[in-house]
Amino acid sequence: MTDAERLRANLVDTLTAEGVLPDPAWRKAAEAVPRELFVASHFTEVAGSNPTSYRVTHPDAPGWLEAVYTNQTLITQLDGRADPSDAGDQPVTGAPSSSSTLPSLVLGMWQQLDVEVGQRVLEIGTGTGYSTALGAHRLGSENVVSIEVDPGVADRAKRAVTAAGYAPTLVVGDGLNGHADGAPYDRLIATCSVRHVPMPWLYQVNPGGRILVTLTGWSFRFGLALLTVTGPGRATGRFLPGYTSFMVARPHDRPPRQSLWLMPGEERPTRIDPALIGDWTGGWVAQLAAPSAEQLGMGGQQILSDVATGSQARTALSPDGGWTVIQRGPLRLWDQVESAIEAWQAAGSPHQEGFGITVTENGQRVWIGDEDGPGWDLPV
Helix, strand or coil, X not given: CCHHHHHHHHHHHHHHHCCCCCCHHHHHHHHHCCHHHCCCCEEEECCCCCCCEEEEECCCCCCHHHHXXXXXCEEEEECCCECHHHCCCCCEECCEEEEECCHHHHHHHHHHCCCCCCCCEEEXXXXXXXXXXXXXXXXCHHHEEEEECCHHHHHHHHHHHHHCCCCCEEEECCHHHCCHHHCCEEEEEEEEEXXXXXXXXXXXXXXXXXXXXXXXCCCCCCEEEEEEEEECCEEEEEECCCCCCCCECHHHCCCCCCCCCCCCCEEEECCCCHHHHHCHHHHHHHHHHCCXXXXXXXXXXXXXXXXXXXXXXXXXXXXXXXXXXXXXXCCCHHHHHHHHHHHHHHCCCCCHHHEEEEEECCEEEEEECCCCCXXXXXXX
């Protein structure tokens, strides 16, 4: 047994013991696909750097193979252009834009998709190709179509997938448009996050088929949803337990941040503890209420800045020990967030698994409890 095979087996054993791999067929896929082919080099964060910087870890570096078979995300591109081969020996800065997602999440999502042999799958976001290869091993290459927007990333993925012995259909293009030439599909899985479910997906997946996708906004709060297509242009589903996050699909990403100036405005006491929107689900609810706002701050000192209108809300400690909020601009962001948080609390403050989503040609709505419960429209 080679070092790679031994480390791969150890990782699979660990994931199985943790309950990540209950399906023996997906366990066999994890045992078979050599992750080292898909992350020949990657960026490693320099501890304590500010702004965050990265060094390149090459295959000849000590501990490289151990890192590949650790349950962690490995960054393979910065700023939508820089891959490890472009970087020298000095640290570089940038925003991660492509990666090999931690294996537990990739394998967990494939199993949550509940896909069977013989069903056809469209994968949005080929990335390194590791997830694509897992799907091809489990379902057969002929049943997997994967689309990647970045030509350089797609080329590297194609070489790795081929080297691993698989031959799925690999497409370069905007995954938000799906891939109509290969439709219809029985399942769709997205390895990027989106602000709303792209309508072409709902016409390319068969009625009764499923879509697994992570929803987000410009505060970068995330919720993983499993939807069932009920007809052309229509779907409904629920958000799943746990904590999932993915890089945002590039057309849905936030515009470049401008300088933030905190300006005077109308001040009043808050009705909620501002720290609630620092919570995973509380922040998600706040984002639903103000989907084009960016959230900054920590604890009780929170700042919301609306990217679209320039509206602002910020909280501050009041002399009596409570919290006040200062708002300005055409949107009263904190008013929107307060009402949403209060509705969530009235429903028992459920985690995201207590939320659902309905998608039609006329709009997309996230709701609590059931479709008649409180809810918020997604920006489309």
